[in-house]
Every structure is written in structure tokens, then in C-alpha cells.
């Protein structure tokens with residue numbers, strides 16, 4: 001199984017990183033994607049991914065909650081790192097950049113920098129278009145604007161490069177309708193610990209009990225958002241990629257398929273989106 005979103009550069013993992021990595025490998029985690037959130041964090045993402053070049057895969061971007069008045073300087077620094085990684089992308093012993101992310105819109109705590117968030121999001125979707133990279137999108141309390149900006153930038157991408165933008169809605173917990181909107185444009189949904197939470201409606205949103213067809217299993221990828229979003233039964237503890245087995249179990253239950261089907265399908269989707277290209 002592939003963890004498509006894990007903040008393994010978080011200091012909580014630093015003291016025992018080798019042990020942590022071996023534990024994930026032993027549990028069948030075949031790759032981990034590590035998104036950046038600021039210019040500074042992108043630097044630590046690259047350095048941690050340098051240590052495990054074909055196991056940890058970096059994604060670089062400016063997180064919407066980190067967008068402030070200095071966002072243009074931050075973007076310039078991050079773009080420089082993106083360009084550097086693109087140059088060494090085919091070298092076996094160098095970090096292989098798999099995406100632009102995490103980027104998007106977040107109005108949850110503040111809309112003070114809303115215009116700047118839009119600007120930063122558009123700029124980074126432009127990088128993804130130019131470099132033919134997928135995008136890891138974070139959207140909180142901003143469903144409509146996020147979708148509209150993706151659609152708008154994807155149309156520009158299509159016009160300039162003859163292909164739409166592709167990507168994943170990270171930590172998806174939206175409605176059936178929102179899920180299907182993204183499925184319709186070929187985007188994937190990152191499913192993590194939320195689906196195991198007692199009050200979560202996510203599994204019925206993915207597989208409505210009323211006869212509407214389920215969100216295709218082939219549109220889902222697994223993720224942790226570690227160290228956060230730890231699934232039941234480890235909720236409250238530091239998350240680990242191997243705990244995605246509880247997420248996969250819950251998806252299998254909802255779809256009425258085997259655990260192995262979920263692992264095979266989500267791994268193939270994550271590979272096709274991020275690694276094979």
C-alpha cells in the first residue's frame with residue numbers, strides 16, 4: 001500500500017526515523033509521499049527524502065494556511081527547489097518529485113489572506129501544468145472556490161499543453177456530490193483516518209445506501225496525513241503509514257469487497273497518478 005500524504009519531516013519522527021521506516025516497510029507500505037507546506041518545510045522534505053530516495057517521494061508547495069503577505073517570496077524559493085528536483089528526477093539516488101503540494105484553499109480559521117490564497121493556488125497550479133505534475137490539494141470550508149479555480153486552471157492547462165490538470169483531493173471528507181464532481185474531472189480522493197471515526201459520514205458518502213452508484217473504488221487513494229488524523233483504534237496517538245490498514249479495512253467493509261482488493265486498487269491508482277509518469 002502507498003501512503004500518498006505523510007508529513008514524515010515532522011520533528012516527532014526524527015529521533016527514530018530508520019526504525020520508523022523499517023516498521024512501515026515490514027507492514028507492507030511500499031512508498032510514502034511527503035508534502036511540503038512552507039519554503040522552510042520544503043527544504044526539510046527534500047532532505048528527509050534524500051535519505052530514502054525511492055521510498056520517500058517529495059511534493060513541494062505552499063499550504064493555504066501558510067499564505068501571508070510574504071507569499072510571493074515563499075513561492076519563489078519553493079519554485080526554485082521544484083526546478084532543481086525536476087532536473088534530477090530520473091536519477092535513481094536522488095529524490096523523485098511526484099507532485100505540487102500541498103496547495104489549495106482554507107477559510108476555516110481566517111479569510112484574511114483569501115485573495116493571496118487564490119493567487120498562490122493559481123500560481124502553483126500553473127507550475128503543475130507547466131511541469132506535467134499532479135497536484136495534492138488541501139481544501140477546507142472552501143469547496144466551491146477550490147473546485148472553480150481547479151476547473152479554470154485545468155482549462156488553461158488543456159489549452160496550453162493539450163492535457164487537463166490531474167491530482168488528488170487530500171483528506172477528503174466531503175459529500176457524495178462533491179466526490180462525484182472530482183471523479184467527473186478524473187481527480188482522485190485521498191482517504192485517511194476520518195473514515196474510521198465514529199461520527200464520520202464518509203463511508204456512506206462514498207457508498208450511498210439509497211441506490212445511487214458508489215464513488216468508484218478506482219478513484220480512491222490511501223493516505224495518513226501523519227502525524228495527524230490517526231485512525232481508530234489508535235486515535236490520539238501519533239499516526240503511522242501502516243495504520244492505513246484500518247482505513248483500507250473500513251473501505252472494504254463499505255464497498256463490500258476484500259481488503260486485498262482495496263489495497264491492490266488504491267495502490268494501482270496512486271502509482272498511476274504519482275509514480276509511473
Ligand SMILES: [Zn+2]
Nearest residue numbers: 005035102225
Ligand atoms: Zn497535510
